[in-house]
Amino acid sequence: MQELVGRLTALDPAASESLKVVAYFDVLVAGGVGLQALLRGAAVLSGTAAGAVVGRRTQRVGPDGDRLPDAVAGSGADVAIAGPAATDPGRWPSRSVADGYVWLEREGSPHANDDMIIERLALAIDLVRARHDGGTGSSLGTLIDASRDLADRRIALARLRLDPSREYRVAALPASRDVAAALSGGSGAPRPPSTVVATPYGLVRAVVLGRDAGIAGPAGLGTTQPADQLAESFRTALLALRLLPARGAAEVVDAADLGVVLAAVSALEPVAAQQPDVVVLARLDARTRAVLDELAAADSVRAAAAALGMHHSTLQVRHDALTSELGYDPRSLQGRARYQLARLLLRLTESRPAG
Amino acid sequence: MTETVPRPPFDPELEAVLTLLSDQMPMSITPEMIPLMRQAAPAPGVGADDALTAAGVVRRDVTIPGHDGDEIEVSVLSRQDRTGVGPGIYYTHGGGMIMGDRFVGLDILLGWINDFDAVVVTVEYRLAPEFPDPYPVRDCYAGLVWTAEHAAELGIDPERLIIAGGSAGGGLAAGTALIARDEGGPALAGQVLIYPMLDDRDQTVSTAQIDGIGVWDRGSNRTGWSALLGDRRGTDDVSVYAAPARATDLSGLPPAFIDCGSAEVFRDEDVAYASALWAAGVQAELHVWPGGFHGFDIMAPHTVLAKAMRAARDSWIARTLGV
Known part of the structure; x- marks a missing residue:
């Protein structure tokens, strides 16, 4: 009964309610709503106007869910239209989406949930557009989908204005990353095609890069x-992303650097969780894994001890105990390969990139 | 509770709202919860005056004779600067027959007052279970009679007086219109039945579908009807004024506007009531909003479906009142 629950109002300006924000947009995305409904959601949750420039269209919605004029009114008295410059992303907290950006028209200090609302709005817009409008997102989705035939992919290339005779590589990013921020290139350069795709490991953002372009981590770089x-x-980029050492690490794993190791972990993934070498690592705590990583990587036990801030004789004792626990010496020639492979397979079994 | 029956899905925008609000309400209201839920609600009118002031609306409380001559209260609401004679809307609030006060749904009333320059009379009928049937509907009827008798003083054109109510208030509005017809009471230019609660028998498909889900589910609805009717709920001993869905003769009733959601308990009884009105030769307009849960226009006013619902409703009222 409506009088028992009142109505949906803006979230608490001071308390973080991330779960509510995520849940709200997840339901909208699952229901396949359009851009307007997403903007209404952002506006009602934030209690202030939300806007989007997508392609050449500007859309703004007030916190009551009503559409607002495309241009932001000046903060003065009457409806002085300030012109397109008022939707400049620099004026408001904003975030890029494929083909544009979104913002919240927050006057004064930001509220506790603003960042989360903008993040989820941007993500939802990319997802919904990829599904609906046959634009960049949907073309890119086709391009990186192995089940689509060559003719479809050629059409997608043309739509994306990519040169069919060139080579590219795809980067896989956590879906919530801001593409503009991840790209190291100058701001004047045209933004590469990007979309968010649903994978068995959660939502992932795919970006098409030139063969020599760089990207800031966390990211997985696919083969050229x-x-x-x-x-x-994209398949190798996704694998690389899942091989990132730890959630949140600002590293880039480059599939090209892994070579045959990538092929090996990919082939072994279906049985990875049952491999005794993986099972034994899965039982260890994070600190012990860090010790093993250092032991396997360092030139000497002494160097590993220094890196870990331990006394070398303490580490030596630890090394012996771990060798016995693993059933092999992670510092022997064979043991290092064995450890690295098991370690990567463990990351695959544990990887669930945060949306 | 498990879902055993297929049901129309919620509209995604509404479902998102439901996701956020569901932790603030019990899924199913049981009789033991009635006192607690009333306690949790603010006292009548608290908070209303701020909204009234902000909307430029003045309120006058009047004590009038209710059922059996007992005193009840009504509030007369109108624009501050209003003069002359114009349309009147007599309003019966919602709350499952067991809760709420005459300011429930005030936001919608304020829209009517401002858009149509209407005078609204909203009635504080007595609630079940302390005051079971026929108190609620007879209090509502007494308020309608008072409104019509004082039309001139209130600035209401008696030719342009309609009755409106939501949820339990929709059922009470329909019941009040039936009494007015049968007892030669005030003439009504229309009845606005907003997702009305009409049927105590608990036998529709929609009540089976909305069980342990949505807003005002089957269990809550049984609680409301049981409070109103006691052991009589679902038996032959229920008057058509308490449960208008039981009426077999709907001829001679005023034109009706009925709306509801496709995912609410009241869907089937509301659709059936519209059909029965048409069968009786009464004009009726029916809107079933796809994926709407009960009261979604109030809980989720920013959504596209809520805006469409209110626009359709307001359009009918404007045509009916000739404004």
Whole structure:
């Protein structure tokens, strides 16, 4: 009964309610709503106007859910239209989406949930557009989908204005990353095609890069491929992303650096969780794993001890105990390979990139 | 409770709202909860005056004779600067027959007052279970009679007086209109039945579908009807004024506007009531909003469906009142 629960109002300006924000947009996305409904959600939850520039369209919605004029009114008295410059992303807290950006028209200090609302709004817009409008997102989705035939991928290339005779690589990012921030190139450069795709490991953002372009971590970089073979690049990028050492690490794992190791972990993934070498690592705590990482990587036990801030004789004792626990010496030639492979497989079994 | 029956899905925008609000309400209201739920609600009118002032609306409380001559209260609401004679809306609030006060749904009333320059009379009928049937509907009827008798003083054109109510208030509005017809009471230019609660028998498909889900589910609805009717609920001993769905003769009733959601308990009884009105030769307009839960226009006013619902309703009222 409505009088028991009142009505949906803006979230607490001071308390973080991330779960509510995530839940709200998740339901909208699952229901396949359009851009307007997403903006209404952002506006009602934040209690202030929300806007989006997508392609060439500007849309703004007030906290009551009503559409507002495309241009932001000046903060003065009457409805002085300030012109397109008022939707400048620099004026409000904003975030990029494929083909544009979104913002919240927050006057004064930000509220506790503003960042989360903008993040989820941007993510939801990319997802919904990828599904609906046959634009960048949907074309890119086709391009990196191995189940689509070559003719479809060629059409997608044309739509994305990618050169079919060139080679590209796909980067996989946690879905919530801001593409503009991840790209190291100058702000004047055209933004590469990007979309969010649903994978068995959660939502992942895919970005098509030139073969020599860089990207800031956390990211997985796929192998370089001909333009019509980018599904393979995305597959390796996704693997690389899942091989990132720890959630939140600002590293880039480059599939090209892994070579045959990538092929090995990919082939072994279906049985990884049952491998005794993986099972034994899974039982260890984070600190013990860090000790093993250092032992396997360092030139000497003494160097590993220094890196870990331990006395070398203490580490030596630890090394002996761990060798016995693992059933092999992670510092022997064979043991290092064995440890590295088990370690990577463990990351795959544990990886669930945060949306 | 498990879902055993397929049901229409909620509209995604409404479902998102439900996701956030569901932890603030019990899924199913049981009789033991009635006192607690009333306690949790603010006293009548608290908070209302701020909203009234902000909307430029003045309120005058009047004590009038209710059922059996007992005293009840009504509030007369109108624009501050209002003069002359114009449309009147007599309002019966919602709350499952067991809760709420005459300011429930005030936001909607304020819209009517401002958009149509209407005078609204909203009645504080007595609630079940302390005051079971026929108190609620007879208090409502007494308020309608008082309103019509004082039309001139209130600035209401008697030709342009309609009755409106939501949820339990929709059922009470329909019941009040039936009494007015049968007892030669005030003539009504229309009845606005907003997702009305009409049927105590608990036998529709929609009540089976909305069980342990949504807003005002089957269990809550049984609680409301049991409070109103006691052991008579679902038996032959229930008057058509308490449960208008039982009326077999709907001829001679005023034109009706009925709306509801497709995902609420009241859907089937509301659709059936519209059909029965048409069968009796009465004009009726029916809107079933897809994926709407009970009261979604109030709980989720920013959504596209809520805006469409209110626009359709307001359009009917404007046509009916000739404004």
